[in-house]
Amino acid sequence: MSAQPQPSSDAGNSAGTAATASESRRLRVFRFKRGDERPHYETFDVPTIARTTVLDALRWIQIHRDRTLALRHSCLHASCGTCGLRVNGREALACVTTVRDLGREITVEPIANLQVLTDLVVDMRELFARFPEEHALVRESEFLPEADPPEGIEAFERYEDCIECGLCLSACPVVVTAERYVGPAALASAERVVEEPRGAEVANLLAWADDPDGVWRCHAIFECTVACPSNVNPAARIMSLRGTLLGRQLRAQRREERTT
Amino acid sequence: MSASGSRTPPAHVLIVGGGGTGGALAHDLALRGLKITLVERGEFTSGTTGRHHGLLHSGARYAVNDRESAVECIEENTILRRICPGTFEENDGLFVAVTDEDMEYHDDFVKGCAECGIPTQELTRDEALALEPNLNPALKAAVRVPDATMDAMRMPLRFFATAQKNGADLRNYMEVLELVANQRVVSGALVRDQVTGKVGEIRADLVVNATGPWSEKVAAMAGVDVPISPSPGVMLALRGRLCNMVVNRLHRSGDGDIIVPQRALSIVGTSSWTVEDPEELDVPEDHVRRMYEEGVKLIPAVAQAEFRAAWSAARPLIGSRGAADTGRELSRTFKTYDHAETDGVEGFLTITGGKATTLRGMAELCADVICRKLGVEAECRTRDTILLPHTELFAA
Amino acid sequence: MPGAEERRARGPVLRKGLGPRPIGWLDPRGRSLGHVAFVGNRITGLGLVFYLYLHLGVLSMLLRGERAWNDFLGLATTTIFLLLDVLLLFGLLYHGLNGLRVALVGMGYVPNLQRALWWAGTVIGTLVLLAGALHILEDV
Numbered sequence: 001m002s003a004q005p006q007p008s009s010d011a012g013n014s015a016g017t018a019a020t021a022s023e024s025r026r027l028r029v030f031r032f033k034r035g036d037e038r039p040h041y042e043t044f045d046v047p048t049i050a051r052t053t054v055l056d057a058l059r060w061i062q063i064h065r066d067r068t069l070a071l072r073h074s075c076l077h078a079s080c081g082t083c084g085l086r087v088n089g090r091e092a093l094a095c096v097t098t099v100r101d102l103g104r105e106i107t108v109e110p111i112a113n114l115q116v117l118t119d120l121v122v123d124m125r126e127l128f129a130r131f132p133e134e135h136a137l138v139r140e141s142e143f144l145p146e147a148d149p150p151e152g153i154e155a156f157e158r159y160e161d162c163i164e165c166g167l168c169l170s171a172c173p174v175v176v177t178a179e180r181y182v183g184p185a186a187l188a189s190a191e192r193v194v195e196e197p198r199g200a201e202v203a204n205l206l207a208w209a210d211d212p213d214g215v216w217r218c219h220a221i222f223e224c225t226v227a228c229p230s231n232v233n234p235a236a237r238i239m240s241l242r243g244t245l246l247g248r249q250l251r252a253q254r255r256e257e258r259t260t
Numbered sequence: 261m262s263a264s265g266s267r268t269p270p271a272h273v274l275i276v277g278g279g280g281t282g283g284a285l286a287h288d289l290a291l292r293g294l295k296i297t298l299v300e301r302g303e304f305t306s307g308t309t310g311r312h313h314g315l316l317h318s319g320a321r322y323a324v325n326d327r328e329s330a331v332e333c334i335e336e337n338t339i340l341r342r343i344c345p346g347t348f349e350e351n352d353g354l355f356v357a358v359t360d361e362d363m364e365y366h367d368d369f370v371k372g373c374a375e376c377g378i379p380t381q382e383l384t385r386d387e388a389l390a391l392e393p394n395l396n397p398a399l400k401a402a403v404r405v406p407d408a409t410m411d412a413m414r415m416p417l418r419f420f421a422t423a424q425k426n427g428a429d430l431r432n433y434m435e436v437l438e439l440v441a442n443q444r445v446v447s448g449a450l451v452r453d454q455v456t457g458k459v460g461e462i463r464a465d466l467v468v469n470a471t472g473p474w475s476e477k478v479a480a481m482a483g484v485d486v487p488i489s490p491s492p493g494v495m496l497a498l499r500g501r502l503c504n505m506v507v508n509r510l511h512r513s514g515d516g517d518i519i520v521p522q523r524a525l526s527i528v529g530t531s532s533w534t535v536e537d538p539e540e541l542d543v544p545e546d547h548v549r550r551m552y553e554e555g556v557k558l559i560p561a562v563a564q565a566e567f568r569a570a571w572s573a574a575r576p577l578i579g580s581r582g583a584a585d586t587g588r589e590l591s592r593t594f595k596t597y598d599h600a601e602t603d604g605v606e607g608f609l610t611i612t613g614g615k616a617t618t619l620r621g622m623a624e625l626c627a628d629v630i631c632r633k634l635g636v637e638a639e640c641r642t643r644d645t646i647l648l649p650h651t652e653l654f655a656a
Numbered sequence: 657m658p659g660a661e662e663r664r665a666r667g668p669v670l671r672k673g674l675g676p677r678p679i680g681w682l683d684p685r686g687r688s689l690g691h692v693a694f695v696g697n698r699i700t701g702l703g704l705v706f707y708l709y710l711h712l713g714v715l716s717m718l719l720r721g722e723r724a725w726n727d728f729l730g731l732a733t734t735t736i737f738l739l740l741d742v743l744l745l746f747g748l749l750y751h752g753l754n755g756l757r758v759a760l761v762g763m764g765y766v767p768n769l770q771r772a773l774w775w776a777g778t779v780i781g782t783l784v785l786l787a788g789a790l791h792i793l794e795d796v
Contacts, residue, residue: 019545034456035456063539070455071302071303074303074306074310074311074412075310075311075413077568079411079522079525082310082413119454121433124654137411141351143524144392144393144503147391153351158521161524220761239765243763
């Protein structure tokens with residue numbers, strides 16, 4: 001399948017051979033270049049081993065069959081969010097989706113609800129355009145709560161769960177017909193800031209979310225939460241924002257009633 | 261001579277390669293007023309840059325064996341924290357001694373760090389366990405260092421975002437097919453636009469090869485050779501954040517001696533071997549096993565953690581192939597090659613080597629060379645320019 | 657909404673030839689429980705609206721006098737019609753119970769229990785539907 005590795009110690013270990021036994025799988029890949037009248041699908045037979053991911057298979061195609069196949073990837077470990085695709089119709093990160101789990105023929109398409117640039121690459125500007133101004137990358141770490149941070153560090157911090165992959169937006173059936181809906185990722189990011197402001201203006205974010213195309217466009221379908229590869233649980237966060245907005249509205253009304 | 265404010269059009273530099281090096285160089289040169297085009301065949305950082313474990317190096321790993329690297333790292337570590345605020349998990353790191361042999365290295369290590377300007381704090385076993393309860397309880401001592409975690413893609417994207425804002429033309433999904441060269445003068449590149457499928461030419465005053473482990477391939481397009489050893493290593497991502505601080509093994513470099521937390525994942529790395537072609541990297545099963553074997557020596561919970569991914573990334577190490585089998589012995593510094601000087605080919609430079617942490621420093625060095633070559637009088641301003649957030653790169 | 661002008665200027669999202677199509681919300685195959693529940697809600701909702709108009713139409717027969725109404729009652733006690741009544745009961749139960757679920761979840765109370773609530777509603781609804789069906793079809 002590819003160049004032989006030269007690892008610095010034992011190769012040809014018998015426990016390795018089962019894992020490296022090659023089998024062929026068929027990939028049906030969405031193709032589109034700007035200027036084409038319509039997209040089409042191309043089929044490739046790809047050699048795979050136990051570990052081969054959909055992204056590995058696509059890169060094999062790119063290297064050995066068609067250099068013009070455009071792909072998006074970066075970290076190869078579900079941290080950058082660039083390799084989002086629809087695999088057999090379901091949203092997935094290609095770098096952590098094992099080919100052997102999927103059946104003999106696999107259909108690979110770009111994620112939905114964002115404009116296709118070329119082949120499997122979509123225009124992510126449309127995803128980022130939906131996010132509110134305040135969009136923090138770092139939050140306090142809730143892992144290992146029994147640990148003390150070292151001297152000079154107030155609290156352990158970690159990157160936010162959301163990796164801006166767009167799978168939630170792709171999975172949401174509402175976006176299909178309500179294109180202006182801001183979408184799960186954007187709303188979830190607003191809720192994160194409401195939950196942990198870190199100096200941000202929470203009132204602005206609540207006002208931003210309190211919009212017919214904001215939290216109120218959601219129909220509680222929960223596809224976004226199912227599709228999310230990073231445990232963001234956007235649906236629950238949207239509901240939480242609604243709860244907060246409702247609470248504020250009711251309290252404001254009660255205050256108004258008391259004063260009039 | 262063209263200085264900022266003159267009416268001659270600014271010199272045009274074409275950067276080939278959209279990794280951290282290319283992005284940082286585009287940013288530096290854009291601030292100096294040059295016209296920049298950057299071409300990257302895939303998504304930005306889709307080569308080696310996006311794949312590393314995310315360590316913002318304190319340099320401590322090199323404090324004993326490779327002082328030059330260590331000093332570069334700690335300087336850039338400090339600068340990056342300043343120009344990219346809010347982009348790191350700033351929890352510091354630990355070097356953990358597990359065996360008596362490790363302890364023999366302990367004093368040299370602390371001394372080496374001090375000599376390189378890397379602040380350390382010596383910790384007892386109990387103090388270390390209070391900071392990181394998941395550490396191997398058999399540990400003997402630990403040293404705290406200013407490591408941090410970076411998002412391997414998002415941090416470099418801040419350089420891209422700022423460069424774009426300052427006028428650089430950054431073109432991803434553009435693959436260089438050939439360099440345009442005539443009589444040993446490189447004047448541009450023939451590129452295929454992956455979005456349209458069409459082929460075209462980009463002309464420039466200077467072409468810079470910033471393609472990391474692909475440097476040799478691209479240099480060959482101009483008929484020159486650069487001594488780059490693509491040196492891959494395997495990494496393992498596990499679900500669950502097993503530590504908040506970066507955890508390193510206190511010994512001379514070896515496989516599987518670092519665990520970097522990242523979001524809700526723990527990355528165990530890494531190993532090392534050399535290849536001819538960085539295009540398709542294997543993930544050798546015995547290397548993955550070794551990550552588990554070495555990882556549990558630092559954090560036993562590695563054994564039970566749920567598997568997320570295993571992958572390889574190729575370091576661009578400088579040195580001629582054949583000098584070493586594993587690639588670890590090669591220097592980790594970076595170099596700029598002006599091929600007019602080294603090979604008699606005008607209009608072409610290669611910048612290569614380096615680590616993710618030193619991207620800005622590499623770019624400064626290379627930009628200085630470029631500006632001298634092009635007669636541009638402009639100082640580097642990247643040490644103090646706060647970068648735009650990575651999301652700005654995607655602003656319509 | 658941010659970016660709306662730019663998006664409109666770039667034209668519609670290229671969706672031809674790929675799912676989901678604009679009617680894509682209707683396709684719950686391989687989709688999660690939440691989606692199935694939502695589709696069920698929309699279909700029963702449409703059905704109930706249709707039934708409402710139908711019901712008003714039926715009631716308007718009262719204006720036409722006793723004989724017209726008795727003719728209708730004859731139709732209304734046929735087996736087919738009674739089965740349709742059971743279907744109506746299903747629609748009311750589904751839409752009502754799922755509606756309760758959506759209301760509770762949608763106000764932020766128990767979003768992570770949405771699946772459990774659906775199953776609870778299904779159990780309650782099935783029991784009531786069976787009891788109701790037995791009663792409606794008793795003399796058939």
